[in-house]
Amino acid sequence: MRTVVVAAVGEIPPGGRKIVEIEGRSIGVFHLADGYVALRNACPHEGAPLCRGALSGAVTSPAPGRYRYERRGEILRCPWHQWEFDVRTGRSWVDPDRVRVRSYPVTVDGTQVIVHV
Template sequence: MARHVVAAVGEIPPNGRKLVEVKGRRIALFHVSGEYFALTDRCPHEGGSLCAGRLTGLVRSNEPGRYEYSRPQEMLACSWHGWEFDIRTGQSYCDPESIRARIYPVSLEPGEALTKGPFVAETFPVSVDGQYILVEV
């Protein structure tokens, strides 16, 4: 899988998001509690934008009237029909056995790590003819 630079760290504020396109794929990036997550922008239910969805936490209940709230901002509700997905795994909470949103690995890299490599700039012969500089292409 090829790596692609999609944003600078400061472009996405805490609890923010950014929609990017990589090789024709729309990908929703989220910045939650100092971590970055990437999911396909298309809800597997009917294609709604996940980037436009609402982030919330996980609510569980073992008995009526008692609720436990955890994982703030890690549950994503589709903007169209509210189907919920875990931004860490893509797992659907509407149909966890068969539906999930595709996730993409995200990494933070220093700029110099991205520019290292066996890169060679293309060069062209240059000559001086009297008062003119000539480049041969």
């Protein structure tokens, strides 16, 4: 597995993202509340630049008439057709067992954010 430094710690603000090119692949690096994640910047539906989509959360319902907004900033919505993906895993929010986008491990080494491809 190859490691690539993609940013300095602090370069990507919390809740922000950076799109990088690694070995001909466009990859989005996201800074979540508890660390960094990286996804291939191509929606599996029709190849849209997925990582340019909106980040939102999930609405859950423990009982009729009761709703909670959870996982703020962890659901990525494709800018073309609004397909949604869990930014932590790359799995589709609607069909997680069959549809997903490639995710890459990310580590922080001192002052560098590193993607493992």
